[in-house]
Amino acid sequence: MWIERAALAAELPAAASLATRALAERLASLGFPVDAIEARPGTEALDVDITANRGDAMSHRGLARDLAARLRAPLATLAPPPAPEGPAKVAVHLADPGCPLYATALLTLGPGETPEPIQAFLSALGATPKKLPAVDASNELLHRYGHPTHAFDADRIRGAVTVRRAVGGEKLVTLDGVTRTLTAEDLVIADEDGPIALAGVMGGDGTKVTEATRRVLLESAWFEPRTVRASAHRHGLHTDASQRFGRGADPAMAPVARDLLVQRLQAWAGATLEGAWTAGALPAPAAPVPLTEALLARIAGEPLPLAEAAEALMALGCGVTAGASCLTVQPPTWRHDLTIPEDLAEEVLRLRGYDRLPSILPPLEGPPQPLAPDYLHRQALARRLAHLGFHQTVTYGFVSPEMDAAYPGPLGSDAYDDQAERTLANPLGQEYSILRRSLVPSLVEVAKRNLQQGQREVRLFEIAPTYRGLPEGLEDTWTVALLWAGERWDGDPESKAALVQAKHLHGVLKDVCLPGTERHVRCFADDTMLVAELPLRHFRRPDDRIIPAYTPHSRFPAVERDLSLVVDRNLPWQAMAEGVRAALKDTALVELTCADLYQGKGLEPGTKAWLLRLTFQALDRTLVGAEVDGWVAAALAAAQSLGATLRA
Amino acid sequence: MDPLLPPETAEAERAFPQALAACRDLDALLRLKGAYVGREGSHVARLMDQLKAAPKEQKRDLGAAINALKNTWEEALKARQAELEEARKAAKTLAWDRTLPPPQPARGALHPLNRLMGRLVDVFRPLGFHVEEGPEVETEEHNFDGLNIPADHPARGSADTFYLAAHPGQLLRTHTSPVQVRTLKRLAPHIHEAGGIRFLAPGRVYRKDEIDPTHSPMFHQVEGMLVGHGIGMQHLKGTLEYALRALFGPATEIRLRPSYFPFVEPGCEVDVSCPLCAAKGCRVCKGSGWVEILGAGLIHPNVLDFAGIDANEWSGWAFGMGVERMAMMLSQTPDLRLFFENDQRFLTAMGGLD
Numbered sequence A: 001m002w003i004e005r006a007a008l009a010a011e012l013p014a015a016a017s018l019a020t021r022a023l024a025e026r027l028a029s030l031g032f033p034v035d036a037i038e039a040r041p042g043t044e045a046l047d048v049d050i051t052a053n054r055g056d057a058m059s060h061r062g063l064a065r066d067l068a069a070r071l072r073a074p075l076a077t078l079a080p081p082p083a084p085e086g087p088a089k090v091a092v093h094l095a096d097p098g099c100p101l102y103a104t105a106l107l108t109l110g111p112g113e114t115p116e117p118i119q120a121f122l123s124a125l126g127a128t129p130k131k132l133p134a135v136d137a138s139n140e141l142l143h144r145y146g147h148p149t150h151a152f153d154a155d156r157i158r159g160a161v162t163v164r165r166a167v168g169g170e171k172l173v174t175l176d177g178v179t180r181t182l183t184a185e186d187l188v189i190a191d192e193d194g195p196i197a198l199a200g201v202m203g204g205d206g207t208k209v210t211e212a213t214r215r216v217l218l219e220s221a222w223f224e225p226r227t228v229r230a231s232a233h234r235h236g237l238h239t240d241a242s243q244r245f246g247r248g249a250d251p252a253m254a255p256v257a258r259d260l261l262v263q264r265l266q267a268w269a270g271a272t273l274e275g276a277w278t279a280g281a282l283p284a285p286a287a288p289v290p291l292t293e294a295l296l297a298r299i300a301g302e303p304l305p306l307a308e309a310a311e312a313l314m315a316l317g318c319g320v321t322a323g324a325s326c327l328t329v330q331p332p333t334w335r336h337d338l339t340i341p342e343d344l345a346e347e348v349l350r351l352r353g354y355d356r357l358p359s360i361l362p363p364l365e366g367p368p369q370p371l372a373p374d375y376l377h378r379q380a381l382a383r384r385l386a387h388l389g390f391h392q393t394v395t396y397g398f399v400s401p402e403m404d405a406a407y408p409g410p411l412g413s414d415a416y417d418d419q420a421e422r423t424l425a426n427p428l429g430q431e432y433s434i435l436r437r438s439l440v441p442s443l444v445e446v447a448k449r450n451l452q453q454g455q456r457e458v459r460l461f462e463i464a465p466t467y468r469g470l471p472e473g474l475e476d477t478w479t480v481a482l483l484w485a486g487e488r489w490d491g492d493p494e495s496k497a498a499l500v501q502a503k504h505l506h507g508v509l510k511d512v513c514l515p516g517t518e519r520h521v522r523c524f525a526d527d528t529m530l531v532a533e534l535p536l537r538h539f540r541r542p543d544d545r546i547i548p549a550y551t552p553h554s555r556f557p558a559v560e561r562d563l564s565l566v567v568d569r570n571l572p573w574q575a576m577a578e579g580v581r582a583a584l585k586d587t588a589l590v591e592l593t594c595a596d597l598y599q600g601k602g603l604e605p606g607t608k609a610w611l612l613r614l615t616f617q618a619l620d621r622t623l624v625g626a627e628v629d630g631w632v633a634a635a636l637a638a639a640q641s642l643g644a645t646l647r648a
Numbered sequence B: 001m002d003p004l005l006p007p008e009t010a011e012a013e014r015a016f017p018q019a020l021a022a023c024r025d026l027d028a029l030l031r032l033k034g035a036y037v038g039r040e041g042s043h044v045a046r047l048m049d050q051l052k053a054a055p056k057e058q059k060r061d062l063g064a065a066i067n068a069l070k071n072t073w074e075e076a077l078k079a080r081q082a083e084l085e086e087a088r089k090a091a092k093t094l095a096w097d098r099t100l101p102p103p104q105p106a107r108g109a110l111h112p113l114n115r116l117m118g119r120l121v122d123v124f125r126p127l128g129f130h131v132e133e134g135p136e137v138e139t140e141e142h143n144f145d146g147l148n149i150p151a152d153h154p155a156r157g158s159a160d161t162f163y164l165a166a167h168p169g170q171l172l173r174t175h176t177s178p179v180q181v182r183t184l185k186r187l188a189p190h191i192h193e194a195g196g197i198r199f200l201a202p203g204r205v206y207r208k209d210e211i212d213p214t215h216s217p218m219f220h221q222v223e224g225m226l227v228g229h230g231i232g233m234q235h236l237k238g239t240l241e242y243a244l245r246a247l248f249g250p251a252t253e254i255r256l257r258p259s260y261f262p263f264v265e266p267g268c269e270v271d272v273s274c275p276l277c278a279a280k281g282c283r284v285c286k287g288s289g290w291v292e293i294l295g296a297g298l299i300h301p302n303v304l305d306f307a308g309i310d311a312n313e314w315s316g317w318a319f320g321m322g323v324e325r326m327a328m329m330l331s332q333t334p335d336l337r338l339f340f341e342n343d344q345r346f347l348t349a350m351g352g353l354d
């Protein structure tokens, strides 16, 4: 919201002597940060941020009120000569509690136009003067005093004026020329022909003031904030008026703003007052709020004298009754945000300055809680993968339907999943419309971009939730995906780069996954990319024990035996290792490896040669040849049952 | 093979050539030598044992067969040893160009946003804070109602919040604050034994913002929350002063300014003295020496009530900060989108490993 310096000083004379920068700092310390200061012809304008709870501060007068309380300086008096009230010239019916108070006046306009300084004031705030006194005066009052008003062309109103809810389907062409279809929740001002304004939001086009207007009917009312917010939201019409009524305007200002408007029209346009009258009455005041010494001391961090608190609250316009250890506070009509004791404590501290708050660490009242194992698990895994050369990515949790269809996710394609359950109602676009079931499509995109950027090797991982659409809703699974693409090269000029192979990714999975789970991994190539994805629970966890239970190691010599076997080319090592291990269960076998792989000349087509290395070692003795011979024979028998033969 | 030799020697003899070829260094060769011709436990040693036990009439021929086998193996081993020694010598004499870079182990990186969040957790750990997390798909109850956000608040609209098509009451959380609601509710029954509640909630959140250099529909937040007896603004200030000094250096100053969030009362914005220019004034702090870093306040009594915690007995504070915003400020990264592009060069330079 733009504030013009001189107009602020007009409300608070003490502000005139403050440098603009200092003024901005004072405002910020009160909770109104200044986003920008801009030069205007002959003055400066400040762009002030007003929080959603402070509708009362959305004007020069409103900010001046807070500054005055802070500076303990008086505000300029605001007491326009009251327009003499008489009988209603036009009947006004308040048919809905959304509008309890409606002050109005009927005037005949004379010649005249908006004074230059007022036009300059409006321009400085970025508003465009219409050069129609009735319109410009209403606008000026809004910015200066914060109370929205409206002037209708009285000759274009038929019959009585009623404030009521719209009948669903009723139409209103608003001032911006748009035809609005109203709902039964919209509060409108209507004449006998129908709505002439959307209450607190925008006037109607059919009754607007133009150069031809001779008589004006004013509206200076108070509308219930929630109703105005809802209408503004429903019609996408966020106007100066709706923002102020929507956050809560000052009902006591309704007659005052009417008087100010009358005064201006008389002065600027030689208007004649035909009559002024008010329908309804002020809404009931809010309930008083207590503030105890104890609560104030707790929030402030030190005991504060209640007298000081009372003074601060009174400076803000509150009515205060002091008790022994408690204040009873009646918030002013413009402060709809003061409803609980904490609100009052905040006001006291705000005026005192947050810089005066003490600073201490809160005492620990109980034992510190350990970090959750799941969290630690993910942190440790991320660190391990990064040490293994992988780069952690962060990609969006939603993807396009095509990307989503490309990969089944960590639970595999057999798991029940319904994409419709994972679809957003209001996505940013198709591209981001499905909550993903797999991280892989996102990683593939990242990898492609990296390769296009000239990276020779891409190693990526992401740890994030994936989703499965179940009839009862979404199920999320912490998921880990890895991608490896391009050429491996360690930067040694004497070694060669080579394309990444599936075995390399398998090796990494073997390192980080629980034993056996690497077999379940879907590890497939998309062009030249190797990808693997599985639920986090398949990954090794940091041990719960600080030091694992002691396992003794042998101090007796190990015996190493080799078996050179010819096997079918498609026989998986896993099968061989399992077969041999099973046959040598309860023996002194401590290690079984494939020490050499040979494929090529001298072998039958469709076969390969493995050199099985069996290492035996006992905890309690030196092994004797005969028992080792027996075990080797058993291993050979197990290998033969898998179709292996001894290599010639 | 000599028929006098026992059959189990057969597989050893068969395996020998491949085992020998598989020896890629002298150590492996020595181990192989031990296994075949060593003094104890080797194939030859075992054959010698058998020779001792053999009938007298076989001893001579068997001895000759064993010797022949032993010689064959020894010669082959010697030949391979010579080869390997030669290769080692050649490798040694091959001049290493010391001006060239040595081979490097692979080096990956943590994502800078995760690294920053991890750092925040580290900073709060000594104060007894643990980590709480919650689902990204949330209910209106947790995301709005429990946080004192009015039913007609614009943030609830479909212009700001993503909703699920099949479940209109479910949404993508717009802040990490629903974790507060869940955690307070869960811990409320045990609050007396635990002596209050203190935790951090780092995580991803979603808002319907078009993607541009300063906006993203997904970003990260870290929230902190503490509940105890007699907690006031002084404790918020004290904790943040400690934490922000731990992050930005001991000379760091903080400044609280009044502000408003529906779930706290009083509320404040917290500025930190500009860590980039030592508060002298620069482009990042727009010459002011201060940078806005987070929003905070004392937990609104309605939030405690909603969770079933007696607001007359307990009080607390909460803060929330945007991780991207802080990362961008600290690193002067000009464009938010870089964090989601995941260029490896960016990740290595910005995230790295500690």
Ligand SMILES: [Zn+2]
Residues within 6 Å of the ligand: B274, B275, B276, B277, B278, B279, B280, B281, B282, B283, B284, B285, B286, B287, B289, B290
């Ligand atoms: Zn700076």
